Amino acid sequence: xxxxxxxAIGRVQTRATVPTTPPTLADVAERAGVSRQTVSxxxxxxDLLRPDTLTxxxxxIDALGYSPNRAARNLxxxxxxxxxxxxxxxxxxxxxxxxxxxxxxxxxxxREAGYHVLLFAGTGSATDPVAGYxxxxxxxAVDAFVVTDTYLGNPQAAxxxxxxxxFVAFGRPWxxxxxxxxxxxxxSWVDVDGAAGTELATRHLLDKGHxxxxxxxxxxxxxxxxxxxxxxxxxxHERGLPTTGLASRVEDTIASGREASxxxxxxxxxxxxxxxxxxxAMGVLHTLRDRRMRAGEHVAVIxxxxxxxxxxxxxxxxxxRQPLEQVAVEVVTALEGxxxxxxxxxxxxxxxxxxxxxxxx
Amino acid sequence: xxxxxxxAIGRVQTRATVPTTPPTLADVAERAGVSRQTVSxxxxxxDLLRPDTLTxxxxxIDALGYSPNRAARNLxxxxxxxxxxxxxxxxxxxxxxxxxxxxxxxxxxxREAGYHVLLFAGTGSATDPVAGYxxxxxxxAVDAFVVTDTYLGNPQAAxxxxxxxxFVAFGRPWxxxxxxxxxxxxxSWVDVDGAAGTELATRHLLDKGHxxxxxxxxxxxxxxxxxxxxxxxxxxHERGLPTTGLASRVEDTIASGREASxxxxxxxxxxxxxxxxxxxAMGVLHTLRDRRMRAGEHVAVIxxxxxxxxxxxxxxxxxxRQPLEQVAVEVVTALEGxxxxxxxxxxxxxxxxxxxxxxxx
DNA sequence: ATGAAAGCGCTAACAA
DNA sequence: TTGTTAGCGCTTTCAT
Numbered sequence: 001x002x003x004x005x006x007x008a009i010g011r012v013q014t015r016a017t018v019p020t021t022p023p024t025l026a027d028v029a030e031r032a033g034v035s036r037q038t039v040s041x042x043x044x045x046x047d048l049l050r051p052d053t054l055t056x057x058x059x060x061i062d063a064l065g066y067s068p069n070r071a072a073r074n075l076x077x078x079x080x081x082x083x084x085x086x087x088x089x090x091x092x093x094x095x096x097x098x099x100x101x102x103x104x105x106x107x108x109x110x111r112e113a114g115y116h117v118l119l120f121a122g123t124g125s126a127t128d129p130v131a132g133y134x135x136x137x138x139x140x141a142v143d144a145f146v147v148t149d150t151y152l153g154n155p156q157a158a159x160x161x162x163x164x165x166x167f168v169a170f171g172r173p174w175x176x177x178x179x180x181x182x183x184x185x186x187x188s189w190v191d192v193d194g195a196a197g198t199e200l201a202t203r204h205l206l207d208k209g210h211x212x213x214x215x216x217x218x219x220x221x222x223x224x225x226x227x228x229x230x231x232x233x234x235x236x237h238e239r240g241l242p243t244t245g246l247a248s249r250v251e252d253t254i255a256s257g258r259e260a261s262x263x264x265x266x267x268x269x270x271x272x273x274x275x276x277x278x279x280x281a282m283g284v285l286h287t288l289r290d291r292r293m294r295a296g297e298h299v300a301v302i303x304x305x306x307x308x309x310x311x312x313x314x315x316x317x318x319x320x321r322q323p324l325e326q327v328a329v330e331v332v333t334a335l336e337g338x339x340x341x342x343x344x345x346x347x348x349x350x351x352x353x354x355x356x357x358x359x360x361x
Numbered sequence: 362x363x364x365x366x367x368x369a370i371g372r373v374q375t376r377a378t379v380p381t382t383p384p385t386l387a388d389v390a391e392r393a394g395v396s397r398q399t400v401s402x403x404x405x406x407x408d409l410l411r412p413d414t415l416t417x418x419x420x421x422i423d424a425l426g427y428s429p430n431r432a433a434r435n436l437x438x439x440x441x442x443x444x445x446x447x448x449x450x451x452x453x454x455x456x457x458x459x460x461x462x463x464x465x466x467x468x469x470x471x472r473e474a475g476y477h478v479l480l481f482a483g484t485g486s487a488t489d490p491v492a493g494y495x496x497x498x499x500x501x502a503v504d505a506f507v508v509t510d511t512y513l514g515n516p517q518a519a520x521x522x523x524x525x526x527x528f529v530a531f532g533r534p535w536x537x538x539x540x541x542x543x544x545x546x547x548x549s550w551v552d553v554d555g556a557a558g559t560e561l562a563t564r565h566l567l568d569k570g571h572x573x574x575x576x577x578x579x580x581x582x583x584x585x586x587x588x589x590x591x592x593x594x595x596x597x598h599e600r601g602l603p604t605t606g607l608a609s610r611v612e613d614t615i616a617s618g619r620e621a622s623x624x625x626x627x628x629x630x631x632x633x634x635x636x637x638x639x640x641x642a643m644g645v646l647h648t649l650r651d652r653r654m655r656a657g658e659h660v661a662v663i664x665x666x667x668x669x670x671x672x673x674x675x676x677x678x679x680x681x682r683q684p685l686e687q688v689a690v691e692v693v694t695a696l697e698g699x700x701x702x703x704x705x706x707x708x709x710x711x712x713x714x715x716x717x718x719x720x721x722x
Numbered sequence: 723a724t725g726a727a728a729g730c731g732c733t734a735a736c737a738a
Numbered sequence: 739t740t741g742t743t744a745g746c747g748c749t750t751t752c753a754t
Contacts, residue, residue, distance in 0.1 A: 021439075022499055024731055035741045040733055050739060067499035071441065072731030074432035075746050078382075082479070090465045093672050104451040116502070118443070119478040121469045138383055138428035141477070150661045165641040254673055282673045289655075289675040309670045311454050312615055312643045314650040383746055394723045401749060411723060433747030497726050 007120055023064040032060040037268065043068060082118045083110055083335065084142035085131055086156075089121075094252065095309040098322065099148060104171065105328035106146065113332050118142055130159050137165050144335050146170060150189075161187050166338040168331050172348065174223040177212035188334040188346040190327050194224060194304075195319035196233030197353035198274055201302040204318070205272045206239055210300060214270035215247040216260045216280045225249070228304065246270060246331045251278070257283015262290075271299060272361070278303035278310045281317055285360075300361040316358025323351050384425040392423040404429060406584050414566060440555065443479045444471055444696065445503035447493055447517075449510065450482075454615065456639035456670040459683065460509060463531065466689035474693050479503055491520050498526050505696050507531060522548050527699040529692050533709065534635075535584040549695040549707040551688050555665075558681035558714035559592030559635055562663040563681070565602055565716055566633045571661060574632035576608040577621045577641045586610070589637045589665065607631060611641070618644020619651075626652075632660060633722070639664035639671045642678055646721075661722040677719025 029036045034057060041048045042057040049057070057303050060066070074080045085106065087099065109115045118141070120132045133156065139356065143166065147156050150171025160167045172191040205213050215232045218225030229247070236243045245268050250256035257280035264270055275281040281303030288295050295301050296315050303310050306321035332351045337344030390397045393622070395418060402409045403418040411482050421427070433442045446467065448460065466476050479502070481493045494517065497503050505528065508517050511532025521528045533552040576593045590608070597604045611617035618641035622695030625631055626648065636642040642664030651657050656662050657676050665672050667682035670715050691710045698705030 022501060025733095026731080036731090037733075038743080041740085048739070052637040053739080054746075065499060067496060069436070070500045070502040071432050071435035071439075072734080072746090075436050075730090076431070076732045076734080079434075080432065087465060087468055089469065090462050092669070095669055095673050097458065097461070097669060100458070100464075101451050103461075103464075103480070104448060107480045108450065109447055111482050119464070119468045119480055121472050135428060138426060139431045141384060141431040147753060165734050216727080279673065282675070286675045294650075298748085308453070308456055308458060308668070309673055312456050312640065312670055313674050314643070314647045387747080387751095397747090398726080398749080399724060402724085405749080409723070414723080430747050433730090434749080436732085436746090437748045437750080439730075 022069070023066045024069065025066075028057065028060045028064055028066050031064065032057045078140065079339075080141060081115050081145050082142045083115050083144055083146055084118045084120060084133070084136050085146045085148065086122055087119050089328070093254065095282055095303070095307040096252075096305065097307045097309075098305050098324070101147065102324045104327065105325045106331065109325075109332045111329040113336055115143075115332070115335075126173070129155055130275055133160065133165075137163065143339055144168070146331055150174070157187060166335070166343075168334045168338065170327060170331060171224075172350070186346050186348070188338060188348070189351045190330040190334065190351065192322040192327065192351050192353050194228040194320075194353070195231035195234065197304060197322075197355070198228045198276075199235045200231075200353070200355045201274050201304075201318070201320055202232045202235035204357065205274065205300055205302065205361060206235065206241075208272075208300065208361065210272040211241060211242075211268040212246065212268065213272045213274060214242070214261075214264045214268060215274055215276075216246070216257055216264070216284065217249050217276035218252055219249050225276050232274050253278055254279060254283045254286065257281065258286040259283075260289075261287040265291075265299075273299065273301045275301070275303050278305045278307040278317065278319055281319070281360075282309060282313070285313065285317070295360040302355075302361055306356045310358070314359070316360060318358045318361040319356050321352045321356045322353050326351055365560075373640060384427045385430065389418065389421045389425055389427050392425065393418045417477075436635075439501065439506050440700075441502060442476050442509055443503045444505055445474050445479045445481060445494070445497050446507045446509065447483055448480050455613065456664070456666065456668040458641055458668045458670075459666050459685070463509065463685045463689065466686045467692065469684075470689040470693045474697055476504075476693070476696075494521065494526075498524065504700055505529070505541075507692055507696070511535070518548060527696070527704075529695045529699070531688060531692060532585075533711070547707050547709070549699060549709070551691040551695065551710045551712070553683040553688065553712050553714050554587040555681075555714070556592035556595065558665065558716070559589045559637075560596045561592075561714070561716045562665075562679070562681055563593050563596035563637065564633050565580070565718065566635065566661055566722060567596065567602075567661065569633075569661065569722065571633040572602060573607065573631040574602075574633045574635060575625045575629060576604070576635055576637075576644065577618055577625070578608070578610050578612055578629070578637035580610050581583075586637050593635050603620055613638055613640050615640060615644045615647065618642065618649040620644075622648040623651075626660075634660065634662045636662070636664050639666045639678065639680055640666040642676070642721075643670060646674065646678070656721040663722055667717045671717070671719070676719070679719045679722035680717050681714045682717045683714050687712055 025036045028039045039057055042054055046054055055095050079277035110117055122131055130154055145167040147167055148167045150169050157169055169189040172189050217229045248260040248264055250260045261284040273284050284301045285295055290334050293299055303317050303319040306319040310319040334347055363695035385718050386397045386400050389400045400418055403415055471478055483492055506528035508528055508530045518530055525627055530550040533550050578590045595602055609621040609625055611621045622645040634645050642662050645662045646656055664678050664680040667680040673679040695708055
């Protein structure tokens with residue numbers, strides 16, 4: 001057993017606090033006077049051991065500060081306990097921070113399920129949008145992916161599905177995917193009901209006595225944008241109020257929100273705005289400032305995402321808040337299902353947002 | 362060779378697009394008619410192969426879509442090519458998003474160096490602050506750490522150093538660490554010169570004609586806070602201006618910034634504020650709004666961090682911007698040094714922030 | 723320039 | 739209940 005020799009040395013080094021290779025299963029086994037397999041069982045199937053053996057092994061594990069080598073375990077079990085998530089460059093100049101908040105939640109939730117989160121970058125969207133995924137998948141570096149950027153035409157979901165790669169999407173499958181395999185090959189997803197959010201926001205304004213409530217949203221090709229818009233329409237029509245002339249569809253930038261709100265203010269004299277994003281809502285605040293009007297007094301404004309910006313800007317921006325902590329929990333639950341033996345069926349979960357009411361409304 | 366049998370099956374499955382185990386080195390070797398070792402060399406030491414052999418192997422690799430199994434490689438090379446970084450819960454109600462922006466940069470920079478970023482959570486600060494690190498270290502799950510929360514009394518750095526764990530700190534070692542080993546055992550770090558940033562901010566205001574410039578910073582026990590404050594003091598004294606009665610040291614919250622600015626406005630009538638954070642600066646904006654004063658017209662305000670909040674709030678908050686992309690580059694460079702054979706000496710890099718000038722000044 | 727042998731540290735089968 | 743054997747897929751000697 002050459003291992004034993006190395007061993008003795010290893011332990012001496014430890015005592016001398018010199019950097020050394022960490023203890024292995026064999027070290028623990030030898031110290032406890034059992035076989036390596038027994039130590040393995042002590043860790044993975046403690047029920048199989050006799051209580052006193054377990055105690056003895058435990059003691060050795062603690063004494064040596066043993067922790068199973070991840071690489072070896074991964075190799076053997078064909079699992080990495082890593083969840084891959086692609087993260088794009090930070091969007092400066094906007095109020096979009098949903099992904100960051102989600103990452104935080106995901107990391108914490110994953111830990112409880114025994115997973116870590118591996119972040120990777122796209123190679124710059126210039127090239128193939130699937131870059132990064134492919135490599136991690138083929139090298140079996142991650143067990144599954146969390147796909148977040150479903151808001152684009154995102155080919156990731158389709159691509160991953162085709163490869164039979166385990167993944168959960170944050171964002172419902174809007175299009176082709178559903179029918180691809182006769183509605184059967186659906187993947188798991190978790191999403192937040194955007195329409196319910198804007199409906200909540202609009203009703204809140206209606207209850208405050210507003211009648212002319214304008215909408216500033218994204219361009220028509222955005223499914224999410226149209227969804228959010230429908231909540232506003234629904235709430236307005238529900239009270240028999242017209243929406244014509246009160247809506248604007250623009251890009252998701254401060255400047256666009258600013259212009260759109262200026263136009264609407266001139267053309268339709270709304271007393272309130274519901275926006276598809278906090279970014280657009282901030283554009284409205286810019287316009288109000290330009291005109292020396294005060295949000296929450298002259299005109300009410302509601303954003304979407306409850307970003308930090310909404311939380312700290314005076315006088316506080318009322319905003320639709322996505323329950324990201326819950327989303328993370330559902331995502332991890334779905335992931336555990338996918339990775340179970342046998343894998344659970346794909347699930348779709350829709351969560352309802354809340355309204356964070358602040359000074360702007 | 363049972364492997365070969367599995368093989369044939371493996372390839373058939375591939376053709377039928379049934380989920381199968383990915384190809385291995387052996388598969389590529391067989392297809393190319395060479396030994397496994399040659400394939401390994403083709404990947405890791407292409408120079409050793411004869412050009413035509415290399416081409417043949419390459420062709421097989423491409424055809425099979427082969428990518429080396431990470432676990433196996435990690436086990437063999439005792440390296441994971443993973444960088445661990447602990448991420449705390451998102452700080453809601455503040456404008457602090459430095460860490461998020463940094464994570465983005467780090468992920469992208471790491472990729473270029475062949476590393477991925479593994480995110481992990483503290484088990485809730487209630488318990489030991491070193492939680493998470495220990496486990497990842499002993500299980501050899503990561504090659505190195507990036508430690509970011511140096512702003513507290515952070516025991517992480519000392520702890521990691523004691524364990525001889527490779528890590529780079531974002532944040533200079535403020536205290537004990539330097540002298541611990543006779544100044545010798547210093548770890549690598551990268552930091553941004555906060556004092557230079559506030560000095561830049563203060564000078565900018567002085568140049569605009571302001572004389573009574575107030576400071577709102579953090580409590581005295583914050584080294585970073587005192588450092589940033591010193592930039593303000595320096596710039597003021599440089600022009601022979603007094604600072605007494607113009608400073609306030611509070612907690613890093615909107616409410617504190619709001620109160621502090623209200624008091625200062627009453628007691629010292631400053632015409633401008635320099636703040637230790639965007640959060641505090643937003644507090645000032647709240648006070649201005651309360652008093653129907655306009656930032657950038659009646660009173661100038663400058664924050665620190667160039668958060669999204671600063672970028673989108675009307676009329677734009679002038680703010681000191683940390684060059685996080687550069688920080689990430691330096692961190693990764695230091696990391697590569699640490700992980701090289703032989704490891705390079707620990708380095709300290711200080712970067713200079715810039716001033717993002719907006720409507721508030 | 724290429725191949726053969728060994729082993730990284732672990733766990734799944736099976737044997738005792 | 740515990741131990742033995744084998745091998746996950748790769749790379750590092752060392753031969754050839």
